[in-house]
Amino acid sequence: MATSSEWFARARESLVGGVNSPVRCWRGVGGDPLFFHRGEGPYLYSVEGKRYTDYVCSWGPLVLGHAHPETVDAVCRAAAASTSFGASCPAEVELAEEVKKVFPSMDLLRFVSSGTEAVMTAIRAARGFTGRELILKFEGCYHGHSDGMLVNAGSGALTLGQPDSGGVPVPVASTTVAVPFNDTQKVQQAFSMFSGRIAAVIVEPWAGNMGLVPPGEGFLSFLREFTEKNSALLIFDEVITGFRVPEGGAQQRTGIVPDLTCLGKIIGGGLPVGAVGGKRKIMEVLAPLGPVYQAGTLSGNPLAMASGLATLKVLRREGIYALLEERALQLSHGLEEAAEKAGIPFSVSRFGSVLGFFFSERLPTNLSEVKNTDGGKYPPFFHGMADRGQYFAPSPFEAAFVSLAHSREVVEETIKAAGEVFTSL
Ligand SMILES: *Cc1c(COP(=O)(O)O)cnc(C)c1O
DSSP: OOOHHHHHHHHHHHSGGGOSSGGGGOTTTOSOOOOEEEEEBTEEEETTOOEEEESSGGGTTOTTOBTOHHHHHHHHHHHHTOSOOSSOOHHHHHHHHHHHHHOTTOSEEEEESSHHHHHHHHHHHHHHHHOOOEEEEEETOOOOSOGGGSBOOOTTOOSBOOBSSTTOOHHHHTTEEEEETTOHHHHHHHHHHTTTTEEEEEEOSSBTTSSOBOOOTTHHHHHHHHHHHTTOEEEEEOTTTTTSSTTSSHHHHHTOOOSEEEEOGGGGBTBSOEEEEEOHHHHTTBTTTSSBOOOOTTTTOHHHHHHHHHHHHHHTSTTHHHHHHHHHHHHHHHHHHHHHHHTOOOEEEEETTEEEEESSSSOOOSHHHHHHSOGGGHHHHHHHHHHTTEEOOSSTTOOEEOOTTOOHHHHHHHHHHHHHHHHHO
16 A cells, blocks of 8 residues: 555545645644554554544544444444435434433434534524624634634734634624633623624533643633523534533533533534534524525434434443543653653643643643743654654644543553653753
């Protein structure tokens, strides 16, 4: 088989930048990206045949590891019975019921094909329900690539959003207000500046797209009370945090109940799925019950539903989350110790089996603090680990994911490799 570099050269002739999602081109760490042709359990195999322990896990969905036999079996059986009905099927009802069991805040759901679509739908529903146009988001929170969410007003600048992507019309970007994560005062200022105009506040309760930044004490409960007082909706984007902890997600862990919740990643078990759900009276604004249109050719796709159902079935078993948690703790403590021994400032945050790590003494609390950590140490860390068969995200400030397939021994090897790499930094 050709090498990864040969594949990348070929890819650039037919795919934009050689990739289908920008982070995959390794611009954040330098060098040519690896091409993989197989995954099994905790491992990915590059086209060169080299084995890597995978801590990206497809950016979260593969909580059971690669090619988990029960998921593979469920998908194969579903495929044999048709890859798509374009009509209703039992599996979508079953998956909705499974999700509702651990997310009691969702009276009704709608399945879509990605987290991006889940957020688009949540926002449209929120606007339809409240009759207001503005959305408040937090800097450094990622909610997919829809126009209005690609906005990140410069730190401290409490103005209507400027697009941070080309191709986003200013009038669209300016329906988004972005303020720093964990900053209750800025939220209050935004609500008084745009009084009666903010339809919803959307937040990743644990911000998993700038490393992993936990909510400060009282931040989420403030958002709950404040939005309610101002007749705005609270949307939890739990695309990463959903099904990461036994109770379901951040909302059960914190006891804070949002109006709408977005899910994705794990609920598709590696196939394309997203979901939005919430209070009955809000969800009923969606077509066919209400005036807010939303649709999808492949929504509720039988393969995706089967994959999600198989994944959630395994997660429901006794002791599974305890195992995930134990392994994530082992990795987080191991990395911290290894860094300390090498004299490298390093801190780790964790939510269930998701980790965020930063080259800094203390955990950052918002995007500007994240940017002030020593991100420059990440590319040599990444390459040092990859040389040792350990695959972390090819970009700084991304979360790391531990799966059920990562055994104690596998994680032990990773920590040993990290010790060598930290020492060399
Ligand atoms: C990944 C992600 C999304 C987008 O999901 P896609 O399936 O990539 O469209 C949205 N929100 C959060 C918090 C995510 O991590």
